Amino acid sequence: MKGILKFLAAAKLVDLSDEEKMKLHGVEQVDESVETGFASEAASTNPPPLPDISDANASLPPPIAYAAADVAEGKSFDDIFKSAQIPDSPFPAERLLRLLDGLRAMDEATRKAAVHAMDAADDNWTIDDSIIDAQRKIAALEDYQKALESQLTANQQQVITEVADLKEAEERAVTEIRKQITEMERLLAREIQKTAEQITNLEGGQKSAMESCEREVKRLQTEVERLREIPAQFSH
Structure with missing residues (x-):
C-alpha cells in the first residue's frame, strides 16, 4: 500500500495529507504540543493512514506440507512377503499353483489324487507345507x-484438514484485501471530491471574473459614449 501511495503521490495523482506524507516516509508524528494551533485541527480532519497490505500476508499461516495422496502401486509379492518375514517353504504355494495349472485338463478329483501321489512319492515336502505357506501369504x-x-483414509483426512486450512486462509486474505480495497476507494473518493471542489472553485472564479469584466467594459463604454459628445459637438 505504501508503494502505491508513493507512486500516486510522485505522479501527482493524489494529494496526501501531512500525516500521510510522514507515514509514507517513515517519520513519526510530531508531538502536538510543539505544533501550532492548526496542527490539532489538521490531525482531526485528516483520515487515518491506510494499513499496509503486508499486514494481511503476515496474518496468513505458513505454507502447508501437502499430504502425499499417491499410493504405491505394483509392489512385488516377494517384497510384500519379505516385509512380512514369511519363512521359506519346502514347497511354496506358488509352486503348487503352477503344478495345478499344469493339471487343469484333469477333473478336480483326478488332479487332487495326482498331487497326493506326488506328495507321497517325495519325502522332501508335503501338501501341508504349501497350505501353511499359502495361509501365511494370504x-x-x-x-x-x-x-x-x-x-x-489418513490421506483423505489430511486432505480434508488442508482444504479447510486453505479455505480459512483464503477467507482471511479476501477479508484483508477487501479492507484494502475499501480504503483505496475511500482515498479515491476523497481525491475525486477534492478535485471536483477545486474545479468548481476555479470555474466559479472564472465566471465571476468574466461577469466583472463584462460589467467593467460596459461601464467604460458608457463613459466613452458620454465623453464622445464633446468632440462631436465642438470639434467643427
Whole structure:
C-alpha cells in the first residue's frame, strides 16, 4: 500500500495529507504540543493512514506440507512377503499353483489324487507345507491391503484438514484485501471530491471574473459614449 501511495503521490495523482506524507516516509508524528494551533485541527480532519497490505500476508499461516495422496502401486509379492518375514517353504504355494495349472485338463478329483501321489512319492515336502505357506501369504497380503486402506483414509483426512486450512486462509486474505480495497476507494473518493471542489472553485472564479469584466467594459463604454459628445459637438 505504501508503494502505491508513493507512486500516486510522485505522479501527482493524489494529494496526501501531512500525516500521510510522514507515514509514507517513515517519520513519526510530531508531538502536538510543539505544533501550532492548526496542527490539532489538521490531525482531526485528516483520515487515518491506510494499513499496509503486508499486514494481511503476515496474518496468513505458513505454507502447508501437502499430504502425499499417491499410493504405491505394483509392489512385488516377494517384497510384500519379505516385509512380512514369511519363512521359506519346502514347497511354496506358488509352486503348487503352477503344478495345478499344469493339471487343469484333469477333473478336480483326478488332479487332487495326482498331487497326493506326488506328495507321497517325495519325502522332501508335503501338501501341508504349501497350505501353511499359502495361509501365511494370504495373511500378509490382507495385512498389506489393510495398510493401504489405512494410508488412503489418513490421506483423505489430511486432505480434508488442508482444504479447510486453505479455505480459512483464503477467507482471511479476501477479508484483508477487501479492507484494502475499501480504503483505496475511500482515498479515491476523497481525491475525486477534492478535485471536483477545486474545479468548481476555479470555474466559479472564472465566471465571476468574466461577469466583472463584462460589467467593467460596459461601464467604460458608457463613459466613452458620454465623453464622445464633446468632440462631436465642438470639434467643427
